[in-house]
Every structure is written in C-alpha cells, then in structure tokens.
Amino acid sequence: MDAQYVREPKRMDRGVFGTALKQFREERRVSQSKLAERAGFDHSYVSRLESGARTPTRDAVTQLAGALQLDGSGQDSLLAAAGFLPKEVSSLLSTEPEISDLLHLLHNEAVPVEVREILRAQLRLLAEQARFTFPHAAGVAA
Numbered sequence: 001m002d003a004q005y006v007r008e009p010k011r012m013d014r015g016v017f018g019t020a021l022k023q024f025r026e027e028r029r030v031s032q033s034k035l036a037e038r039a040g041f042d043h044s045y046v047s048r049l050e051s052g053a054r055t056p057t058r059d060a061v062t063q064l065a066g067a068l069q070l071d072g073s074g075q076d077s078l079l080a081a082a083g084f085l086p087k088e089v090s091s092l093l094s095t096e097p098e099i100s101d102l103l104h105l106l107h108n109e110a111v112p113v114e115v116r117e118i119l120r121a122q123l124r125l126l127a128e129q130a131r132f133t134f135p136h137a138a139g140v141a142a
Contacts, residue, residue: 015052017061020081022050024068038067058084 025035025046036046040063048054049064056064061082065075076086102123106116 017056017078017082018050018052020078021046021064024070024074024078025050028068030068035064035067039063056082058082 025032030038032046032050033043036043039046039060041060045054046064049056049060058079061079061084062075065078068074070078072088076088079086102119105111106119108116
C-alpha cells in the first residue's frame with residue numbers, strides 16, 4: 001500500500017505494547033537486560049517499556065524486533081501494538097482474507113485499471129453505506 005494513502009493510527013495504550021513486548025521476550029527466554037543489550041538500549045528502558053511507563057519510537061520498536069529476531073509478522077505485530085502501521089499492512093488482515101485479496105487486486109498491474117477503479121468505487125460506496133448505517137461505530141472513518 002502506498003505510504004501517501006496510509007495515515008498512522010492514533011497511538012495505542014502503552015500497556016498494549018508493553019504486554020506484547022514482554023510476551024515476545026519471554027517466549028524467546030530473553031531477559032530484559034539481554035534484550036536491552038542486543039537492541040542497544042539501557043536495561044531500564046526495556047523495563048519502562050514493558051511497564052507502560054515509556055512509549056517507544058518506531059525505530060526503537062524495529063530495533064527491539066530485530067534483537068528478538070522476530071519474523072516479518074512478529075515485527076508487524078509489535079509495530080501495531082505500539083500504534084504504528086506495520087511494514088506490510090496486509091499482515092494485519094490475516095483474519096480478513098477478503099480484504100487482503102482486495103488489496104492485492106487493487107495493486108496488481110495485471111488487473112486492468114478500469115477494473116481496479118470499479119473496485120475502488122464499490123468499496124467507497126460500501127464504506128459510505130456503513131458510515132450511514134452505523135454512524136456511532138468506533139473506528140469508522142469519514
């Protein structure tokens with residue numbers, strides 16, 4: 001997905017990131033000190049991230065994911081937990097295969113431009129109808 005069309009979401013609760021970071025760290029049996037050392041941070045920084053006392057930058061999340069040797073999906077999960085868009089937006093759609101399929105169709109140059117434009121128009125209409133039908137639904141952007 002082109003960066004010019006993607007907006008960063010509102011930052012999430014710090015506890016969500018801290019919980020995700022701790023889970024990834026513990027699954028790999030890595031101490032806070034060892035993770036901090038691998039990522040190039042002070043031990044207290046990792047501790048404050050996990051407790052929710054600090055909010056990470058996108059670069060810090062990427063460094064931590066690298067230090068934990070997370071695969072692309074794991075890194076994207078950690079970025080999303082911190083309130084950042086992942087590198088591969090479609091990874092957030094793993095439970096929504098229809099949306100993922102549409103994204104691939106919309107970016108597939110083998111699909112004629114006219115067909116992609118029709119799909120976009122239909123999606124806009126569906127979104128408009130959803131906003132009209134459920135005006136107070138959380139997360140439904142105008």
